[in-house]
Structure formats: structure tokens, C-alpha cells
Amino acid sequence: MVQCSPIDRTLAALADPTRRGVLERLARGSATITELAEPCGITLTGMKKHVRLLEDAGLVTTEKVGRVRRCSAGPRRLEDIEAWMESYRRMLDERLDRFGELLERTKGVPQ
Amino acid sequence: MVQCSPIDRTLAALADPTRRGVLERLARGSATITELAEPCGITLTGMKKHVRLLEDAGLVTTEKVGRVRRCSAGPRRLEDIEAWMESYRRMLDERLDRFGELLERTKGVPQ
Numbered sequence: 001m002v003q004c005s006p007i008d009r010t011l012a013a014l015a016d017p018t019r020r021g022v023l024e025r026l027a028r029g030s031a032t033i034t035e036l037a038e039p040c041g042i043t044l045t046g047m048k049k050h051v052r053l054l055e056d057a058g059l060v061t062t063e064k065v066g067r068v069r070r071c072s073a074g075p076r077r078l079e080d081i082e083a084w085m086e087s088y089r090r091m092l093d094e095r096l097d098r099f100g101e102l103l104e105r106t107k108g109v110p111q
Numbered sequence: 112m113v114q115c116s117p118i119d120r121t122l123a124a125l126a127d128p129t130r131r132g133v134l135e136r137l138a139r140g141s142a143t144i145t146e147l148a149e150p151c152g153i154t155l156t157g158m159k160k161h162v163r164l165l166e167d168a169g170l171v172t173t174e175k176v177g178r179v180r181r182c183s184a185g186p187r188r189l190e191d192i193e194a195w196m197e198s199y200r201r202m203l204d205e206r207l208d209r210f211g212e213l214l215e216r217t218k219g220v221p222q
Binding site: 005008009011012014015016017020023024027028029073077078081082084085088089091092095 | 116119120122123125126127128131134135138139140184188189192193195196199200202203206
């Protein structure tokens with residue numbers, strides 16, 4: 001897909017355990033790229049790439065302070081993803097309910 | 112990342128509007144690859160790739176009936192993603208609460 005909507009970018013950004021770990025760390029407070037990279041055992045370059053993807057998705061904001069880039073939890077919330085998942089779950093449940101009703105009705109029909 | 116856990120695969124599978132559309136369509140009932148491809152205006156080969164990603168994530172099951180592949184909503188539910196998002200939201204909210212408390216306390220301190 002050429003077009004990439006906010007919800008696509010956010011889901012893709014979340015689809016990686018390192019990036020979800022970064023978000024959990026930043027939810028406790030801001031951190032530098034070095035502080036984020038060290039516990040993961042990955043390079044600064046690798047962590048910068050992860051942070052850039054999270055920043056593009058609005059999940060992280062960064063600020064350069066001197067030679068250090070400080071990262072914080074961004075303004076992006078996950079309501080649209082939660083709403084989509086809730087609506088999908090409801091559709092599946094309704095389908096199961098209809099299937100159940102059909103089974104109930106079939107029971108009453110003489111074979 | 113070389114390793115790819117179920118939650119990563121599911122989030123990556125959901126990070127595309129065509130694939131989310133396929134899930135919404137299949138929540139209403141099963142469909143063939145052709146029936147899924149036509150309303151999206153994409154090729155059968157393109158749709159097969161989307162379906163394979165959804166199948167790898169357990170979100171879709173497929174069954175070959177003669178020369179036709181029939182797709183249905185799969186057994187995979189989204190509880191683990193919802194749980195992660197809920198936990199992340201709670202962490203952010205707690206941080207905001209702590210920040211609010213700090214502001215309240217600072218108000219009482221003479222400048």
C-alpha cells in the first residue's frame with residue numbers, strides 16, 4: 001500500500017517487542033537514546049531507527065539537548081486502534097450469536 | 112528482529128487497511144479469494160499475499176474446495192493486544208496523575 005494512514009503507522013510501530021519496550025520505559029519517564037539502547041543490548045543506530053518509527057507514529061517525541069537526544073512518550077493515544085478492535089470483536093460475536101440461534105432453530109426442525 | 116511472536120505478527124497483519132477490510136468482510140461470513148479481491152480492485156495474487164499474512168497470524172483460516180480457496184475468520188482473538196494497550200494506557204495515566212500531584216504540591220510551596 002502506498003498510502004499509510006495514522007492507524008497503519010501506529011500498528012506497524014507497535015508490531016515489534018523492542019519498540020513496545022521503549023514505550024513502556026518512556027511511560028515511566030523520559031530517557032536518552034543511550035539509556036534506551038543499553039538495556040536492549042542494541043546499537044545506538046538501531047535504537048535511533050526504532051525511535052524514528054515511534055516518532056513518525058506520534059507515539060514518541062524527541063528533543064535535542066546539546067549533543068543528546070531526549071525521548072518522551074508522545075501525544076498519540078491508541079483509541080482508534082482500540083475502537084477498530086472492539087468493532088471487529090463485536091462483528092465476530094454477532095456472527096457467533098446468529099450461528100447459535102440457527103443451531104437452536106435447527107434443533108426444533110424434524111429431520 | 113529475527114524472532115517474531117504472535118502479537119508482533121498480528122499487529123503487523125493488522126497494519127494495513129486492505130487486510131483490516133478483509134477481516135471485516137469475513138466477520139460477516141466466509142468468502143473466496145476472488146470475492147475478497149474484487150471490491151478492493153486488487154489482483155488475485157495481491158489478495159492471496161494479504162490472506163497468507165492474515166493466515167500466518169491466525170486471523171484467517173483457508174480451505175481449498177476444488178479449485179477455489181475459501182477464507183473464514185480465524186480463531187485468533189485480539190485479547191493480548193488489547194491487554195498490552197490497556198496496560199500502556201494505565202502507565203501513561205499514572206504518570207499524568209503523578210505529574211498532577213506534583214503540580215498541586217508545588218502550588219503550596221512559597222516561591
